[in-house]
Amino acid sequence: MTAQLIDGLALSKQLRGEAAARAAALTAQGKQPGLAVVLVGDNPASQVYVRNKVKACEEAGIHSRLEKYDASMTEAELLARVDALNNDPTIHGILVQLPLPRHIDDHKVIESISPAKDVDGFHIASAGALVVGEPGFKACTPYGCMKMLESIGMKDLRAKHAVVIGRSNIVGKPMALMLLAANATVTVCHSGTADLGAMTRQADVIVAAVGKRNVLTADMVKPGAVVIDVGMNRNDEGKLCGDVDFDGVRQVAGWITPVPGGVGPMTIAMLLVNTLESAERAATSA
Numbered sequence: 001m002t003a004q005l006i007d008g009l010a011l012s013k014q015l016r017g018e019a020a021a022r023a024a025a026l027t028a029q030g031k032q033p034g035l036a037v038v039l040v041g042d043n044p045a046s047q048v049y050v051r052n053k054v055k056a057c058e059e060a061g062i063h064s065r066l067e068k069y070d071a072s073m074t075e076a077e078l079l080a081r082v083d084a085l086n087n088d089p090t091i092h093g094i095l096v097q098l099p100l101p102r103h104i105d106d107h108k109v110i111e112s113i114s115p116a117k118d119v120d121g122f123h124i125a126s127a128g129a130l131v132v133g134e135p136g137f138k139a140c141t142p143y144g145c146m147k148m149l150e151s152i153g154m155k156d157l158r159a160k161h162a163v164v165i166g167r168s169n170i171v172g173k174p175m176a177l178m179l180l181a182a183n184a185t186v187t188v189c190h191s192g193t194a195d196l197g198a199m200t201r202q203a204d205v206i207v208a209a210v211g212k213r214n215v216l217t218a219d220m221v222k223p224g225a226v227v228i229d230v231g232m233n234r235n236d237e238g239k240l241c242g243d244v245d246f247d248g249v250r251q252v253a254g255w256i257t258p259v260p261g262g263v264g265p266m267t268i269a270m271l272l273v274n275t276l277e278s279a280e281r282a283a284t285s286a
């Protein structure tokens with residue numbers, strides 16, 4: 001028996017269709033949602049991601065403003081741009097593409113974004129809201145993973161054990177908190193974990209978010225488990241691959257997400273969903 005695929009591309013299209021309907025309703029009231037994407041420097045991967053985000057906005061009827069700056073831009077200049085976007089009523093979401101050039105403090109830049117427009121969910125106010133269970137923007141990648149679980153009937157994870165591999169601020173930590181909020185029993189593993197396989201073999205849900213190939217192999221997976229692959233790596237042939245040994249693990253798992261076509265498209269879909277939520281909030285409070 002091989003695992004069933006969780007098709008992130010198909011699910012993302014459905015969510016983007018719903019987003020388009022909500023965007024059209026706002027636009028009809030003269031309140032078109034707007035997302036600003038700020039790119040500093042010429043990281044080739046970032047260029048591709050940013051283009052995909054802008055394209056997704058266009059397709060959903062969300063106004064997008066792409067601001068591209070030279071890598072020599074100063075931190076003060078970037079902070080001034082964010083401030084202008086914070087005060088721009090046509091912009092409901094601000095995304096500053098990471099990584100930033102080394103001379104710019106990304107923490108400082110992220111904290112300068114108004115929490116009301118923090119559609120990435122990276123601001124301390126958004127992260128804190130998730131910790132205490134208050135409303136706030138959820139980080140797009142883990143939020144998309146939760147939607148994928150929901151799509152296979154796993155909205156409530158009571159009595160399930162979820163193992164997250166990775167503890168980054170943008171995926172691992174918020175992922176663990178979202179799984180916890182869905183009533184899972186959560187274990188967070190990382191480079192300091194003594195026996196990763198011993199942990200993952202107990203898991204009903206495994207989320208791999210390390211950024212290294214073959215972190216999860218078939219011998220580490222309980223038969224029937226759900227495996228979500230957040231990784232974005234290149235294999236020896238230069239092809240995009242995740243953190244999971246897909247061909248091996250799919251022989252054991254019950255469900256698995258592919259790379260590409262899994263978590264990546266969901267991340268973009270949730271960015272649109274967050275932008276809409278921000279625009280809807282602004283429309284009702286105005």
Ligand SMILES: Nc1nc(=O)c2c([nH]1)NC[C@@H]1CN(c3ccc(C(=O)N[C@@H](CCC(=O)O)C(=O)O)cc3)C=[N+]21
Pocket residue numbers: 048049052095096097098099120140232240259260261262263264265266267268
């Ligand atoms: N402030 C900020 N917010 C981000 O959300 C953010 C960021 N910075 N910096 C970079 C990472 C990366 N990221 C991706 C989103 C979608 C795909 C995606 O759609 N991937 C496609 C494949 C794309 C391809 O073929 O290269 C897929 O998995 O099917 C990938 C990567 C968002 N990021």
